[in-house]
Amino acid sequence: EVHHHNRTMNPFSIRRPCSVLTFWVAFSSSHHFIHGLTLATNYRTASSSLSSSSSSSAPESSIHDDDDDSSDPDSNNNNDNRRIFLGGLTTDCTAPLLRQRMETLFGLVQDISMVGLDETKGADEEDDPTTSFKTKKRNRRTPYAFVTFETPQSAQEAVNLTSSSLSSSPSSPSFQRVPPLYRQIQWAQPVDATKRPRSHASRQRQARERHERLQLCQSTNVILQVPSSHVERMVDFLEQLQQQPTNGPNDSNRRLEMASSTLTSASKNKGLIFLRSPHPTALVQRLAHDALVAEHVSQAYVVHPGAVADKEGSVQTALHELLASFDDGNKMNHQSSFRIHAFPPSLKSTVLSAVESFNNETDKRSLTRIRLDPRHHTHVLSLVQVHEYQGRTPATQQHNEDNLYMMGIASSSSFVERTAASETENGNDGAITDATICRAYYKLQEAIQRYQTDMDGQANLSLRLNADFFETATALDCGSAPGGWTHYLAVDQNCRWVYSVDPGALAPSVAALDNVQHLRLKLQEALPILREQQQQQQQQQDSPDATTGNQIRIFVSDMCLHDMSEQLDFLVLAKASGILDKKAFFVLTLKCTTGYSKQSFDAQVKQVLNRLSETLPTQGVATYHLFANRSGERTVMGFLV
Numbered sequence: 001e002v003h004h005h006n007r008t009m010n011p012f013s014i015r016r017p018c019s020v021l022t023f024w025v026a027f028s029s030s031h032h033f034i035h036g037l038t039l040a041t042n043y044r045t046a047s048s049s050l051s052s053s054s055s056s057s058a059p060e061s062s063i064h065d066d067d068d069d070s071s072d073p074d075s076n077n078n079n080d081n082r083r084i085f086l087g088g089l090t091t092d093c094t095a096p097l098l099r100q101r102m103e104t105l106f107g108l109v110q111d112i113s114m115v116g117l118d119e120t121k122g123a124d125e126e127d128d129p130t131t132s133f134k135t136k137k138r139n140r141r142t143p144y145a146f147v148t149f150e151t152p153q154s155a156q157e158a159v160n161l162t163s164s165s166l167s168s169s170p171s172s173p174s175f176q177r178v179p180p181l182y183r184q185i186q187w188a189q190p191v192d193a194t195k196r197p198r199s200h201a202s203r204q205r206q207a208r209e210r211h212e213r214l215q216l217c218q219s220t221n222v223i224l225q226v227p228s229s230h231v232e233r234m235v236d237f238l239e240q241l242q243q244q245p246t247n248g249p250n251d252s253n254r255r256l257e258m259a260s261s262t263l264t265s266a267s268k269n270k271g272l273i274f275l276r277s278p279h280p281t282a283l284v285q286r287l288a289h290d291a292l293v294a295e296h297v298s299q300a301y302v303v304h305p306g307a308v309a310d311k312e313g314s315v316q317t318a319l320h321e322l323l324a325s326f327d328d329g330n331k332m333n334h335q336s337s338f339r340i341h342a343f344p345p346s347l348k349s350t351v352l353s354a355v356e357s358f359n360n361e362t363d364k365r366s367l368t369r370i371r372l373d374p375r376h377h378t379h380v381l382s383l384v385q386v387h388e389y390q391g392r393t394p395a396t397q398q399h400n401e402d403n404l405y406m407m408g409i410a411s412s413s414s415f416v417e418r419t420a421a422s423e424t425e426n427g428n429d430g431a432i433t434d435a436t437i438c439r440a441y442y443k444l445q446e447a448i449q450r451y452q453t454d455m456d457g458q459a460n461l462s463l464r465l466n467a468d469f470f471e472t473a474t475a476l477d478c479g480s481a482p483g484g485w486t487h488y489l490a491v492d493q494n495c496r497w498v499y500s501v502d503p504g505a506l507a508p509s510v511a512a513l514d515n516v517q518h519l520r521l522k523l524q525e526a527l528p529i530l531r532e533q534q535q536q537q538q539q540q541q542d543s544p545d546a547t548t549g550n551q552i553r554i555f556v557s558d559m560c561l562h563d564m565s566e567q568l569d570f571l572v573l574a575k576a577s578g579i580l581d582k583k584a585f586f587v588l589t590l591k592c593t594t595g596y597s598k599q600s601f602d603a604q605v606k607q608v609l610n611r612l613s614e615t616l617p618t619q620g621v622a623t624y625h626l627f628a629n630r631s632g633e634r635t636v637m638g639f640l641v
Helices: 043-051 095-105 123-127 152-159 197-217 228-242 249-253 280-288 314-328 345-365 394-402 419-426 438-456 467-471 484-492 523-540 544-550 566-577 598-615
Strands: 002-004 018-027 032-042 083-087 109-115 144-149 184-187 222-227 257-263 270-276 299-302 338-343 379-387 404-411 474-478 497-501 516-519 552-557 580-591 618-624 633-640
Touching (some): 095 152, 152 184, 270 379, 299 379, 338 345, 345 379, 438 484, 484 497, 566 598, 580 598
Parallel strands (some): 497 516, 552 580
Antiparallel strands (some): 257 270
């Protein structure tokens, strides 16, 4: 007797609407009852499924998640007709209970594979075979199982529910309701990866990326670990550094070549930059003593070219061989000590295990042991994960062998404490200690330094930034409060005079400077006053030719505006008012107020640059995403001509 619930529902996480057909089946041979066995079928196939006495195949989309190969790896042509799929397992379903039910009703069971078991249970629960089946909260699918019978006949009896199997009805006095263990039963269909475009394309992409990373590692001997927010900025800076000419053999020894950069999955907030150099240790020292680089590099690893796959024990074996080759090269003695660098940090246990194994072997051979000393070390032993398989489901744990690692041993000179960067910064002449203006101060400092480096390599530019340019110049700082840029121009660059324009107050240390005049006005209100002061100074000069020094030669603006294109409007307005020198140098911070991606920010900045080239004649215009900039800020610099 078939009872059809006259409603549409989707209780089994199946993508199409389902009809719920409930069967009460009594098996006279064993006098055991299955009550409440529920079969979920598609509306279009419900009638054909009931009348068919032959085996039917389930659609892949109703069984498997899009990115999970959940079929038993033992599946083949011999046991395809012995495996069935059970969907919608209830919370009371356990492997022993399910085996008992299947063997009692249909026949001997060879294997049961249950998917969705909660891994957060304690050790005692995991060892208990009666533990209830639980669903992971992060899994969107309901739990399911694959059952493999000893014979095809048992599997077919479980799947085919024909009219001959019905011998009792719900109205029968002998009818006793038993809670169901599952809500769906059908043949298990092996998954053909090529017929699942999304997951197949994902696997192909993973294989391609792994191959490219493997090739990249063959020529890499230095890896920089950088915050993910600064990877692209660091790459731009290093590419600029790479183009600098070498001055003698010492510089050539420290020369770098950019290999590639990537955001690593080992840590969501870290990225890796791959470099190669004929002298990697000298390169690391050079980068460590560059304040702009050292401040934003979390760690630098000197590694040996080539990567190791994460097969069983292969990483520890490679580390052991690395230490052995280092010892065979007579580079290790009783004075040698090591510091361990590992990324991610969880790999330190792998390195320690390899060191312990090596020391156990050296004890037997009476060789030099590895001595670890994180403070007073002579060498650094590094292990870096450079590629990780990007799977989404527990089934992807079998792909751990796709992970790639690089390792190496370098002298301690390749390791520089992070404090060296701050010491280098604090050693700069005129460095400030006022915390309220430090960030703005270093933003302009970095911009000037990078622009000078870029322009020095271009012989076709007639205008240059040098000490004489600043010391004889009058500067205008727009939106100056609390005074970081004004301090840099007045103290570090020793400008002759600095007009600081902002309605807000300056920091006391900046306001007290002798060569700074603070105008607590908006720029459009301050321009007439500046023009009037220039005219008065011009009248006091003996010769009109001497008025050039009164005009503003440096125009900088870090104003916060609703529309960043207004930065260009103010530059045009200052040019039209006549206060700017004909060859004035300008620095503008473009602050994007809309969008979230780098592509969006760059597109907005490009529109402003196009307008700049159409509005004003310029020379040597350059755009930077400085380390001191926020993600939506870009700094534009150049000369008016």
